[in-house]
Each structure stands twice: as C-alpha cells, then as structure tokens.
Amino acid sequence: DAGVIQSPRHEVTEMGQEVTLRCKPISGHDYLFWYRQTMMRGLELLIYFNNNVPIDDSGMPEDRFSAKMPNASFSTLKIQPSEPRDSAVYFCASSLDIRNTIYFGEGSWLTVV
C-alpha cells in the first residue's frame, strides 16, 4: 500500500489567500484524522472522520478552517482566509478503527507570509 498521501508537500502563500490541503487515506481505513504541528503547540488534533462523517471537530481553531471528506478516499482541509499564524505542518492520518494504529502521511508544510 502507498500509505497516506498528502499534497502539496510544501506551500507558501500570502496572507488572505485560500489554502487547500489534500489527503488520500490508506484504502480500507475507516478513520481519517487531520493534525497540526507547531513548535509552540506541538501536535494538535484538528478533526477526525469516521466513514466520511466528521465526528469531532473541537480542535478546529476557528471558522476559517473547514474540512470535508466527500468519499472514502479523499479529504480536504481548507483555510480561508489564511493568516501567518496558520504556518505549520499539517498531517493527515488514517486508521482501521479508533483504537488502532494511526498511520501518518508525510505532512504538508504551510508557510503563510
């Protein structure tokens, strides 16, 4: 299996622009997670889906952030408008079930200038 695939790997954008991060989970995994990693706050869970349905979005920082999972093989995390404080590494991850091993993608490195 190819593992969790994220795109883009790196993105630099200007403040106010819309950013869309994409994720393809491992086939057959029912859970998909979006995490954000920063030096200051460490690894934070933003939102996770079960069978394409958002289960817990309490970690989404504010309304500028939105996530969708239109089907079992694709998810997006959108930031609109982006701000410099959104600069971070965004990880997508997937697992077979909530108590099982989470497999991470290589991350999307976002810089907002």
Added chain:
Amino acid sequence: AQSVTQPDIHITVSEGASLELRCNYSYGATPYLFWYVQSPGQGLQLLLKYFSGDTLVQGIKGFEAEFKRSQSSFNLRKPSVHWSDAAEYFCAVGAEGRRALTFGSGTRLQVQP
C-alpha cells in the same frame, strides 16, 4: 479526560549508551498506549503499542516499552542507541469510545558520537 505527559523536552545521549524516555498518562481505565518516532521532515512512524497482555512490549528498531499501571507510565527504552535514532519521540494514549489518540508534547533525542 485522557492526557499524556512527556516530562523531558530534550535528551542527549552518547552513541552506544542506553536510553529511557519517560511517558506518564492519565486515564481512569486501562489505556491503549503508543510510541511514535518522527525524523526531521517526516511524518510519525509507529514504534510500538500496548493494548493488553504482556506489559513489556517489543517494537521496531530495537525499542521496547513497559506498561506500569501503578505508576501510570509507559517508558520507552533501548539498550544501545545508534546515531540514526536521533529524532523526536511521541507517546500517545487512546481510550474507549470514540475519542482519538492524545499525543504528548514529544521528546527530542540527540545522539552524540
């Protein structure tokens, strides 16, 4: 609520020396416990996990961890560290129900030649 603490932000050891990284968790029942490793510029990779049974768990790359219920700990150990072990290590705890894994703040390991 479940939580996990990694008291050591940064540890430096000499190559060939033994290693122990600390992890303490807070959860009312028996948790599911994980150790992940993150190399620079990479996603997180599972080292080992504990669900039940034998409290000493063997993982990849020569790592092991021991679950101690009385101390609420799940420390990671390696008898002889290699330079390639330099990375950041994350402990994570999971629980029953639909809550996702909670990650600790990480311990950065530096290996001196």
